[in-house]
Amino acid sequence: MNFDDTPQEAAFRAEAKAWISANAPKQYEEELRKSSLGRTVLKDANILEVAKAWQKKKADAGWACLHWPKEYGGRGSSPIERVIWQQEEGPFGKLSGMFIIGHGMCGPTMMAFAGEEQKRKYLPPLASGEKVWCQLFSEPAGGSDVAGLRTRAEKKGDDWIINGQKIWTSGAHYSDYGILLTRTDPTVPKHKGLTMFFLDMKSPGVEVRPIKQASGQSDFNEVYFTDVKIPDSQRLGAVNDGWNVSLTTLMNERMSIGAGVSTGFPELFDFCNSLMLEDGPAIEDRSVRSRLANYAVKASGLRYTSMRAISALSKGERPGPENSIGKLVAGSMVQEVAMYALDLQGAAGVLSGPEDAEVAGKFQAMLLRAPGTRVEGGTDEIMRNIIAERVLGLPGDIRVDKDVPFNKIPTKGRA
Amino acid sequence: MNFDFSDEQKQMRDEARKFLAEKCPPKAVREVLDGKAPYDKALWRGLAEMGFLGVAIPEEFGGAGAGHLELCVIAEEMGRANAPVPFSSTVYLAAEALLLAGSDAQKQKWLPKIASGEAIGTLALFEGKGNPSPKAIRLQATGGTLNGVKKPVPDGAIADFAVVAACTGSTGRDSDISLFLVDLKAGGVEAKSLTNVDPTRGQAELTFKNARAEPLGAAGDGWSILTQVLDRAAVLLAFEQVGGSDRALEMGRDYALDRIAFGRPIGSFQAVKHILADMYVSATLARSNCYYGAWALSTNASELPEAAAAARISATQAFQHCSKNNIQVHGGMGFTWEFDCHMYYRRANASALTLGSLSYWEDQLIDRMRKKNAA
Numbered sequence: 164m165n166f167d168d169t170p171q172e173a174a175f176r177a178e179a180k181a182w183i184s185a186n187a188p189k190q191y192e193e194e195l196r197k198s199s200l201g202r203t204v205l206k207d208a209n210i211l212e213v214a215k216a217w218q219k220k221k222a223d224a225g226w227a228c229l230h231w232p233k234e235y236g237g238r239g240s241s242p243i244e245r246v247i248w249q250q251e252e253g254p255f256g257k258l259s260g261m262f263i264i265g266h267g268m269c270g271p272t273m274m275a276f277a278g279e280e281q282k283r284k285y286l287p288p289l290a291s292g293e294k295v296w297c298q299l300f301s302e303p304a305g306g307s308d309v310a311g312l313r314t315r316a317e318k319k320g321d322d323w324i325i326n327g328q329k330i331w332t333s334g335a336h337y338s339d340y341g342i343l344l345t346r347t348d349p350t351v352p353k354h355k356g357l358t359m360f361f362l363d364m365k366s367p368g369v370e371v372r373p374i375k376q377a378s379g380q381s382d383f384n385e386v387y388f389t390d391v392k393i394p395d396s397q398r399l400g401a402v403n404d405g406w407n408v409s410l411t412t413l414m415n416e417r418m419s420i421g422a423g424v425s426t427g428f429p430e431l432f433d434f435c436n437s438l439m440l441e442d443g444p445a446i447e448d449r450s451v452r453s454r455l456a457n458y459a460v461k462a463s464g465l466r467y468t469s470m471r472a473i474s475a476l477s478k479g480e481r482p483g484p485e486n487s488i489g490k491l492v493a494g495s496m497v498q499e500v501a502m503y504a505l506d507l508q509g510a511a512g513v514l515s516g517p518e519d520a521e522v523a524g525k526f527q528a529m530l531l532r533a534p535g536t537r538v539e540g541g542t543d544e545i546m547r548n549i550i551a552e553r554v555l556g557l558p559g560d561i562r563v564d565k566d567v568p569f570n571k572i573p574t575k576g577r578a
Numbered sequence: 579m580n581f582d583f584s585d586e587q588k589q590m591r592d593e594a595r596k597f598l599a600e601k602c603p604p605k606a607v608r609e610v611l612d613g614k615a616p617y618d619k620a621l622w623r624g625l626a627e628m629g630f631l632g633v634a635i636p637e638e639f640g641g642a643g644a645g646h647l648e649l650c651v652i653a654e655e656m657g658r659a660n661a662p663v664p665f666s667s668t669v670y671l672a673a674e675a676l677l678l679a680g681s682d683a684q685k686q687k688w689l690p691k692i693a694s695g696e697a698i699g700t701l702a703l704f705e706g707k708g709n710p711s712p713k714a715i716r717l718q719a720t721g722g723t724l725n726g727v728k729k730p731v732p733d734g735a736i737a738d739f740a741v742v743a744a745c746t747g748s749t750g751r752d753s754d755i756s757l758f759l760v761d762l763k764a765g766g767v768e769a770k771s772l773t774n775v776d777p778t779r780g781q782a783e784l785t786f787k788n789a790r791a792e793p794l795g796a797a798g799d800g801w802s803i804l805t806q807v808l809d810r811a812a813v814l815l816a817f818e819q820v821g822g823s824d825r826a827l828e829m830g831r832d833y834a835l836d837r838i839a840f841g842r843p844i845g846s847f848q849a850v851k852h853i854l855a856d857m858y859v860s861a862t863l864a865r866s867n868c869y870y871g872a873w874a875l876s877t878n879a880s881e882l883p884e885a886a887a888a889a890r891i892s893a894t895q896a897f898q899h900c901s902k903n904n905i906q907v908h909g910g911m912g913f914t915w916e917f918d919c920h921m922y923y924r925r926a927n928a929s930a931l932t933l934g935s936l937s938y939w940e941d942q943l944i945d946r947m948r949k950k951n952a953a
Binding site for chain 1: 827835848850858864867869895943948
């Protein structure tokens, strides 16, 4: 057991460090360092442009999508090298937020199911951030129950015609491409009649409507499809085998989301360290220390759990369902942390304007964004089911629609 | 970076697990629980023969000279088996104090006896309620003799020797505390067994009346040595707690698979599944914190104080959480003497207090994080 770099790792770290130091957009470093969940914005710049420029610069120098093969725009790096890069990239890594879906989920799905020519055409611009991708899975009728989706794809000659609606699509408003899960046969049980495609988001008939969230921001969208044409060559996997294709995406989703969810702890610790209460510094208050210690061990537990996963990965073991704990623990923790930070501010905790609120309203923004973290990419309840069933081997939930043709499944409760 | 135990260390864990499954089944734990013996002597001898008692003791002092990572994997298995032997008091506390502060003669005298199972040791620190603090130590040391009362002392009634924290000044400061080594069989010390929530780990009151004592470490260094001993023991005990958490989780999982209610295994109900998923989460977070503690302990890293406190808190929480929810999953059966659930519940709640309470370690963790932050 050790934390020291091997000579190769040390050489890689030195190279990464030198390159980042010479090339990162340092003028944004402080702002990025201070940003936390619910608030990654740059005051005087368009964050999308800054992020794209940084990603392109990385790609040109061979530092983008480190774990991808070189021929698809990556570097062919080991899992450990990826971690070293993330450590060295520090706050600039926050700029990659808008590429997470593309790099973490769409890319791996394309790599597993697209043709060689397509991979060489679409993956390098995805890696370099020139093209942004989104993932079109969730629907009003199918959130946690992904396979309950209703968007139809019908074959017409060499094309498929898409009609329906998606929802909760992160970044659809600035995406160039998307992977799309559709229903191609409603007469068979729900998991058996799905097919996966990828499409150009600028195709005629695609309409993106941003959703205003509880936080007031708009990270998600509704996406409507009206007679959208997709060539059969853009199908991923076999017709009606979309469920299996989507499992590849969802497994990768858990890995990439789980690893990156903020716990809010470093922010809370700094806050308690500087906050003065009536009787003195907050951090010297007995009850504050107890709460902080509880959050501290959860945050460190998650950090070392992901280090164990990386060690396993680097020995060639596959990432397992145990990675679901990252999102489960961090998701509810960040919400509790935000509530607690407001509680410490007393009556003034209600104020959220950057001029009036403590630490420029950081925790108020976190409070309003946090509920989404517990839902996106699988709710807490779905994460617990995954752990119970796939790690502990408990029986699956009873599914009354399992063997029922999709078009015979009731669509309304309390009829 | 490699954040895992080596194949050899994992092999040692498997060996220990196999050995304990055979020599320490729940039936053996019950012999001690029911008061038929103060500890499992046959198991203690077996552990010595396997080399587990001296695994982290250098070869020159009769040990196996393996190291603390190896001791961590053994500790985990001791906790998983709920072993009714004075392992934690002898190996984590007494042996660690000797290794840290003992003279060559003291090490030569006691460490080989620990490794061979001939001597049981303990640390006499507490004097009634309260957490570790120099102010709470009143037992007086004068001219090589000790006078005062210590309680609770883990395994104090069966121990052959004790490391005793005593007061050699009058201001209540760290520098007023010194450590002493006392041969408990040499006279001057009276031991009385005390009833406690976990009878498989005895607790005692030791009364010192002009007991002969030799200094362990320099005069006035007692508090600094104690702090280090407690940090090291915290990591080791945390591994026991993680072993216990895992076992409690397994018991709950197995019962949930076997027990049918409303025509289904109860483990198919989401409410039950989610209890077990949360047990897994707490045990996993604790295990990861423990691994970091193990690394810090084995390398004597400057991060050890913080890592030890985090491992201690996380493992205490996990063991309490898993053992209480194991009973919940078992329903009424879990609350019976006949089922084994209460043995883990007892151990979890006793372990939570033996090195100072959870709130004490929470306080320690924040102090240590602040110091690091300020540095």
